[in-house]
Amino acid sequence: MKTFLREFWLFGIKQASASIFGGYLLFLILLTKFWYPFESLYRNDFLFLAALGFQLALLALQLESPREAAVILIFHAVATAMEVFKTSDAIGAWQYPGEFRIGIGNVPLFAGFMYSAVGSYIARVWRIFDFRFSNYPPKAATYVLVALIYGNFFTHHFIFDLRNGLLLGAALCFGRSAIFYRIDRAYRYMPVLLGCFLGSFFVWIAENVSTFSNIWIYPNQTDGWQMVPFGKLVAWFLLMMLSFVLVTLVNQPRPLDCPTDSLSHKTAARPDSAVSAGETREPRLAAWLLGRVESIPQGSPDRVDSEDFRAA
Numbered sequence: 066m067k068t069f070l071r072e073f074w075l076f077g078i079k080q081a082s083a084s085i086f087g088g089y090l091l092f093l094i095l096l097t098k099f100w101y102p103f104e105s106l107y108r109n110d111f112l113f114l115a116a117l118g119f120q121l122a123l124l125a126l127q128l129e130s131p132r133e134a135a136v137i138l139i140f141h142a143v144a145t146a147m148e149v150f151k152t153s154d155a156i157g158a159w160q161y162p163g164e165f166r167i168g169i170g171n172v173p174l175f176a177g178f179m180y181s182a183v184g185s186y187i188a189r190v191w192r193i194f195d196f197r198f199s200n201y202p203p204k205a206a207t208y209v210l211v212a213l214i215y216g217n218f219f220t221h222h223f224i225f226d227l228r229n230g231l232l233l234g235a236a237l238c239f240g241r242s243a244i245f246y247r248i249d250r251a252y253r254y255m256p257v258l259l260g261c262f263l264g265s266f267f268v269w270i271a272e273n274v275s276t277f278s279n280i281w282i283y284p285n286q287t288d289g290w291q292m293v294p295f296g297k298l299v300a301w302f303l304l305m306m307l308s309f310v311l312v313t314l315v316n317q318p319r320p321l322d323c324p325t326d327s328l329s330h331k332t333a334a335r336p337d338s339a340v341s342a343g344e345t346r347e348p349r350l351a352a353w354l355l356g357r358v359e360s361i362p363q364g365s366p367d368r369v370d371s372e373d374f375r376a377a
Contacts (some may be wrong), residue, residue: 072248077247083190084341085128086137087182089119090276092100098278109165109173109280116178132186132315137181139311144180147218148172156222161281183268183305187312190205198257201268201285202238210234211310214303228299235261235306245321252321269293272301 081088097108120137123129144349149157152171165173192198213234217227235258242257276282280364285291 076248079193080190083193084115084161085189086119086123086185087271090116090179090182090350091271094275094278102224107164107166108161109161109175110167112176112280113173113178114168116175119148129185129189130192131187133192133313134182136312137178139314140181140184140308141177143173143215143311145169145172145177147215148176150219158222158280158284162279176281179280180308183264183308187264187308188316191312191316194248196278196316196319197244197245197252197253198318199243199321200241201320202242206238207313210238211307214307217303218300220314225354228303229301231301235303239306257309261305262298264308265298265305268301268305269295269298272297272375280285315377 081182090112093112097112103107103111104174120129120134124131124134149170149172150156152160154171160186161171161176163173165175167174174285210231213227214231217231219225239261243254244257244343245252245254246258247253273293276286276293279290
């Protein structure tokens with residue numbers, strides 16, 4: 066029981082650290098719905114500047130690595146292109162009712178950061194939990210899959226919708242794949258598809274918060290807010306698959322037997338006496354909250370023994 070409670074607490078602290086950017090955005094979205102004092106600055110422009118400033122602060126404080134910042138930039142570009150199309154007068158899939166000056170077409174540039182928060186979470190949780198994989202599919206297959214997913218977000222307005230086939234493709238591609246993640250010392254695992262579904266569920270919750278806060282609205286919400294249908298989870302699941310594969314462009318999927326010292330990526334922390342090369346600042350903070358700094362290993366294990374695999 067003691068081990069379970071310890072890992073449960075540490076898991077929550079690490080997840081909160083990985084979600085720091087998305088949590089910050091949701092906090093601002095809710096806060097500015099009920100209280101916004103800047104009459105000379107549009108709300109959407111304020112949210113964009115606040116998100117940009119927060120990202121710069123994370124980099125300056127070395128709580129985010131340049132690789133993770135690159136993920137956010139990639140997501141912002143990919144998402145903004147889709148948003149411009151989806152909110153165009155000809156498509157009108159959703160709309161941003163608030164005014165703005167910093168934007169493209171009908172889209173405030175802040176919108177791209179909401180997608181970037183998903184990429185930021187995946188990149189950060191990958192590092193903090195030291196992700197390893199089993200039965201990871203060929204990269205070429207994953208790239209083809211997500212290219213079709215991204216294309217379908219555009220083409221389904223003109224031709225038939227491929228989402229059912231894409232769900233089948235995701236199952237065939239990642240059906241045998243598992244993510245191994247380290248909470249403290251031992252590795253635990255879950256199927257990749259389950260992880261993406263859980264991620265899409267929390268994004269759906271965040272979407273309900275955002276539409277309730279009038280950041281964007283769907284056509285059926287113009288006369289008053291109502292909950293986003295559960296069917297939207299399918300689109301978010303496919304977007305989560307796209308997000309996951311995009312992160313692999315900067316984070317190499319590593320097998321279980323890959324030593325930590327051979328990883329090519331750098332952590333966001335400096336390799337000084339306070340934080341060693343194998344750690345990040347977030348796990349050290351979690352250890353401090355537990356009151357047992359000495360129990361956090363100074364790096365990941367050089368190998369993963371079969372007895373350390375435990376189901377999540």
